[in-house]
Amino acid sequence: MARSLDGLVLSPVADQAPGQVGTATRFAYHEEDGRIWADYAGGDVVRGHLLGTREGDRLDFRYVQLKRDGSTASGHCVSTVVDLPDGRVRLEETWEWESQEGSGTSVVEEPPS
Structure with missing residues (x-):
């Protein structure tokens, strides 16, 4: 399983x-x-919130x-948590x-340091 998302900041x-x-x-x-x-x-977006569950690498x-x-x-999203080779985290949504x-796909990830 990929590492915890707790405390991470991600961007599209x-x-x-x-x-x-x-x-x-x-x-x-x-x-x-x-x-x-x-x-x-x-x-x-002025303000947004998301709330859900994680099982393994699936949100x-x-x-x-x-x-x-x-x-x-408002909407619904299912994401896969991916560990990138450089140690950052990506969500494929x-x-x-x-x-x-409307519907679609997107990718958010930790910005490079």
């Missing part, structure tokens, strides 16, 4: 569609006893966010909005 490696998370977004992760949660903000969580235009959105149309 590419921008998503306008109004969603992007390279300016930062996720501050916490993990305890198979539970994960994170707060995130940056770019078009399953729901997210909700407030965007700069005052709208809110498949997500789907529940409050609006």
